[in-house]
Amino acid sequence: MDRAVVLFGPSGSGKTLTLRSIAGMLTPDQGYIKVNGDVVFDSSANVNVPTRRRKVGYVFQDYALFPHLTVIENISFGLKPLIGRLMPKDVHRVEELIDVFGLGKVAGQKPISLSGGQQQRTALARALAPSPKLLLLDEPFSALDQPLRIRMRNELAKVLEKFGIPTIMVTHDADDVESFAETIVVYCNGNVANVLSVNDIAESGQGLTETLQGQVAQAYE
Template sequence: MAPGRPGRGGAGHVSETTPGLRARVVADRGLFVLDVELAVAPGEVVAVLGPNGAGKSTLLAALAGLLPLRAGHVTLDGDVLDDPVADRFVEPRHRRVGLVFQDYLLFRHLSVRDNIAFGPRARRAASRRAAHAAADAWLDRLGLPGFGPRRPATLSGGQAQRVALARALATDPRLLLLDEPLAALDATTRADLRADLRATLPATGAAVVVVTHDPTDAATLADRLVILEHGCVTAEGTATDLAKDPPTPYVAKLLGADPSPTT
């Protein structure tokens, strides 16, 4: 926790009624400084790309509440989650934010059903029976019917990633953060899950931020790309628009475009 910024439970103060995510994230990791403005509407999928060290993981950590801001704000559906000037900080467990890690982080001692039910049960948002019913519904929706009794150790990479996604979605998040969700999968599994995510993510109604290194994943999953370089946004737009007129050499190389400026 940042000095002078005690954790505060419960919902954040409502400052406006704008739905979705509205944020200016100024955060430090050692000598590295991230300064990013980001807006994501409900049901919109935004992919964040950038070279190693650009600040992608720092951005996710700040939005999730794992890294308090030095300046700026994070507002979700009008609820202020972090605002250093107002000395307001909503702890991660009280945010309606789902986070899916690249390495899944499933609870190995719990069944698949109990993994997914964990969030609603921990937040006391549902009874055990209701949480298990919701877990089974998410398993059906994500192509894993009947997987509830299984243990994480018996799952393939693609299956484990679907369970991790179901666990995040079972909490009914208003913001869903995905950290390299397809990076650890083989090509066939990656293509299948990419198609499933493209169909599932907008339908949740959550604002979705996907961090990825892969331009194909980004172009397939996202409505809009945000490019980070050296802790700042250097480009924003659709993959098609950015490929037509890449503003930096990194964007040109990423999207296979001609780096020379258009005339």
């Protein structure tokens, strides 16, 4: 798959359901799902790999940080063994992520005292901590005001480039598509209406925003 796939379409069109199915939070009635070539769900073969074994990082729309845990505890959560402390390599991983996301000054604080941008960075760091094979982002900028949204887009782009992790993002914002997408999956009424290549759109001379608007309008005809 391309390293940056965006699921685009109006609210309620099925984008988040797709994301949760990939993560294993929902079980489809039928079909199959592959993550980096590994089958994690196949209804015909009775395969349904548990979420914790799919090696998928997930950032929720509202970030879903644990309110009773500090920033460093939130980031460490997916690395903690059932008994005992973090391994030295995991401690180093958490420290690396705190440094990458600029969270050192707030590492001991709880989510309620963080800004929207700091909450998003913490959620991203938590998702990346176990070194997932795939990162899923559910409208990661929708809770941010416009100036912060622009800045966080730039920060996220740098982080994804640094870690080189394949990403699927859900959005209905054309600016998100323009910033991140290599491939665009257009949704409408619970179905995939089209799959578009950003390079193909650029080579055709069409504008990306106009193309997306046309795709959605056509899907509703």
